[in-house]
Amino acid sequence: KNEVEQSPQNLTAQEGEFITINCSYSVGISALHWLQQHPGGGIVSLFMLSSGKKKHGRLIATINIQEKHSSLHITASHPRDSAVYICAVRPKTSYDKVIFGPGTSLSVIP
Amino acid sequence: DAGITQSPRHKVTETGTPVTLRCHQTENHRYMYWYRQDPGHGLRLIHYSYGVKDTDKGEVSDGYSVSRSKTEDFLLTLESATSSQTSVYFCASREPYNEQFFGPGTRLTVL
Secondary structure (H helix, E strand, O other), X not given: OOOEEEEOOEEEEEOOOOEEEEEEEOOOEEEEEEEEEOOOOOEEEEEEEOOEEEEEOOEEEEXXXXXXXXXXXXXXXXXXXXXXXXXXXXXXXOOOOOEEOOOEEEEEEO | OOOEEEEOOEEEEOOOOOEEEEEEEOOOOOEEEEEEEEOOOEEEEEEEEEEOOEEEEOOOOOOXXXXXXXXXXXXXXXXXXXXXXXXXXXXEEEOOOOOOEEOOOEEEEEO
């Protein structure tokens, strides 16, 4: 069983839809990261969370430490949101490394 | 965004040749990382550094070596490239307890 899992693996949405991507993990963590990678592009850090909720523009990230679960929400989705979204956790026992999830591939259709 | 560059951005080489990839950051970050990204595997850690001359292995370190003689530079060397090392390589850096910033990636093809 992978230590970081994401669902769904692939997601297709119509422009304007509300999107949720889920991340669950099995280790104790000090922080969780959400990353974005556009096709053929680099990797950009969206959020770093250790509790609660963060919002940046149309993106919202939440984390429930007790349930070992995080969600990334995209409101009013747009074709430019089409990308792979990667969840990564920093274990408490290994704070200098992160464990990456497999990624969720999102396609937003006009 | 943090200033992290990688060179070269693309490279095609032949099996058995040595290859060195360079990562350069201008943020004075303490930690630096080399990852490879392959379809079906996501990002996997090759080596990382927690200070000048201080490095450690990641989960896929076989066939790779690294060096860090200055805070800003982290070199990844493939001593004798193999076709299984065809991949996209990403460098990243960060300060303790902070988020990672990634370089633009290097696409390496070993023929």
